[in-house]
Amino acid sequence: MSFLQxxxxxxxxxxxxxxxxxxxxxxxxxxxxxxxxxxxxxFKSPDTKFLDPCSKSGVFLREIAKRLIDGLADKIxxxxxxxxxxxxxxxxxxxxxxxxxxxxxxxxxxxxxxxxEYSVVHFDNPEGNIEYNRTYHIWFKDKCMMCGAxxxxxxxxxxxxxxxxxxxxxxxxxxxxxxxxxxxxxxxxIIGNPPYQLSDGGNAASAKPLYHLFVEQAKKxxxxxxxxxxxxxxxxxxxxxxxxxxAMIKDKHVRILHDxxxxxxxxxxxxxxxxxxxxxxxxxxxxxxxxxxHKNNEIISEMKRPLQEKGCTTLIRYxxxxxxxxxxxxxxxxxxxxxxxxxxxFGFATNFVDFKDEPFEHSIKIFANxxxxxxxxxxxxxxxxxxxKYKVFISEAYGYGANATFPHQIINKPFLGDDNSCCTxxxxxxxxxxxxxxxxxxxxxxxxxxxxxLVLLLKNTQHGTKIVYSFVPIQDFNExxxxxxxxxxxxxxxxxxxxxxxxxxxxx
Numbered sequence: 082m083s084f085l086q087x088x089x090x091x092x093x094x095x096x097x098x099x100x101x102x103x104x105x106x107x108x109x110x111x112x113x114x115x116x117x118x119x120x121x122x123x124f125k126s127p128d129t130k131f132l133d134p135c136s137k138s139g140v141f142l143r144e145i146a147k148r149l150i151d152g153l154a155d156k157i158x159x160x161x162x163x164x165x166x167x168x169x170x171x172x173x174x175x176x177x178x179x180x181x182x183x184x185x186x187x188x189x190x191x192x193x194x195x196x197x198e199y200s201v202v203h204f205d206n207p208e209g210n211i212e213y214n215r216t217y218h219i220w221f222k223d224k225c226m227m228c229g230a231x232x233x234x235x236x237x238x239x240x241x242x243x244x245x246x247x248x249x250x251x252x253x254x255x256x257x258x259x260x261x262x263x264x265x266x267x268x269x270x271i272i273g274n275p276p277y278q279l280s281d282g283g284n285a286a287s288a289k290p291l292y293h294l295f296v297e298q299a300k301k302x303x304x305x306x307x308x309x310x311x312x313x314x315x316x317x318x319x320x321x322x323x324x325x326x327x328a329m330i331k332d333k334h335v336r337i338l339h340d341x342x343x344x345x346x347x348x349x350x351x352x353x354x355x356x357x358x359x360x361x362x363x364x365x366x367x368x369x370x371x372x373x374x375h376k377n378n379e380i381i382s383e384m385k386r387p388l389q390e391k392g393c394t395t396l397i398r399y400x401x402x403x404x405x406x407x408x409x410x411x412x413x414x415x416x417x418x419x420x421x422x423x424x425x426x427f428g429f430a431t432n433f434v435d436f437k438d439e440p441f442e443h444s445i446k447i448f449a450n451x452x453x454x455x456x457x458x459x460x461x462x463x464x465x466x467x468x469x470k471y472k473v474f475i476s477e478a479y480g481y482g483a484n485a486t487f488p489h490q491i492i493n494k495p496f497l498g499d500d501n502s503c504c505t506x507x508x509x510x511x512x513x514x515x516x517x518x519x520x521x522x523x524x525x526x527x528x529x530x531x532x533x534x535l536v537l538l539l540k541n542t543q544h545g546t547k548i549v550y551s552f553v554p555i556q557d558f559n560e561x562x563x564x565x566x567x568x569x570x571x572x573x574x575x576x577x578x579x580x581x582x583x584x585x586x587x588x589x
Contacts, residue, residue: 139185182213314355428462470513
């Protein structure tokens with residue numbers, strides 16, 4: 082072997098392209114970091130059983146196999162017997178498609194045919210212990226009863242993949258044979274990187290999350306440990322994730338949570354809005370969770386704490402934010418979500434264009450997606466009384482991308498809505514206020530780093546509905562507010578101030 086070959090031996094599983102931003106291959110480095118969270122004694126026992134219920138490249142089973150081969154060397158000294166035992170009795174996988182089944186077998190057995198002559202271990206069947214069974218959605222009206230996929234999108238012919246993943250399309254009543262078999266196998270560890278979402282047939286790119294269904298199904302099988310890598314948007318958002326979030330933050334079996342606000346630090350070249358996390362769930366013990374935050378490929382924070390803070394229905398992402406939030410909440414003040422409208426505050430959709438370019442008699446100014454037009458009062462469907470009062474407008478969405486770096490602006494610049502104005506769904510309305518001065522002081526408050534930092538704790542995607550303002554206290558807008566004044570009011574330490582300053586850049 083040449084010097085250059087010795088110097089660089091690339092892993093093929095580091096080089097393959099991702100199936101999509103919803104079905105992402107896990108780099109071997111990340112897999113091994115996840116395996117490091119498990120008790121290493123598991124890899125020294127010939128009785129430990131592992132299941133990857135969403136195998137794509139086979140990397141999880143391959144890296145587990147490496148550890149078992151080393152860990153069982155003393156107990157099963159004969160290498161051939163050791164390999165035979167490990168691959169036949171300890172490693173199991175459910176592939177998500179026919180293609181990934183072949184890829185997984187090639188990675189784990191060194192052959193896509195586990196019964197063939199090139200397989201490192203000879204099985205009596207081509208699948209070995211990595212199986213793929215074409216599964217079908219269970220339609221109820223226009224949705225799948227098991228995963229919520231859209232019938233119009235996924236009721237397909239035999240020549241196409243159904244994307245009905247077998248692991249989450251089985252329970253005690255439906256497709257029950259697989260569920261019963263998996264439960265009877267009594268896995269010690271369930272590990273994997275599940276598919277993230279499927280189209281639900283809604284507008285544009287509307288999609289229903291799937292990853293939480295894999296976590297919930299894994300818990301039903303009652304293994305000793307679960308470790309999965311999933312999108313982090315469940316912390317405070319995500320369509321249909323309220324019950325999952327509530328269960329996770331209350332689950333004292335979640336022992337470790339590794340958080341990556343920038344998804345590309347886990348998956349190079351992949352943007353997943355809200356970042357990525359992986360966790361360790363342990364059946365036998367209950368305690369607070371060790372939350373570990375990664376940034377710039379380093380661990381920047383580690384704290385053992387409850388996943389649910391008192392009075393919170395979401396997970397606070399940043400360890401350093403906990404003490405700041407506690408100090409703010411001690412004042413027990415009303416919060417800004419009570420002064421912020423829901424979507425479409427005046428009844429106009431984002432694509433509304435039925436307005437005039439020039440003012441006319443008794444016309445009302447409308448702010449519409451970076452344009453200003455004029456409408457009549459009769460066109461306004463909601464909040465007519467606020468049209469003639471001072472208020473503040475702010476974009477509902479702001480380009481807080483999946484891989485945004487910090488310090489960051491977090492929200493878009495607010496602007497004054499005078500006493501004869503309205504807006505489309507592009508904006509949220511804040512207020513209204515008794516006079517122009519109060520509205521301008523509210524704008525000054527919104528621009529502070531303090532305000533935007535508290536928004537950051539609940540905003541992990543580009544969308545900023547009124548919910549993300551739920552931690553921000555309302556101030557007396559008869560006076561101006563600056564960061565220095567706010568830091569003093571809430572008694573923040575220099576360390577806490579420095580953290581806010583490191584996360585939020587000035588709003589220019």
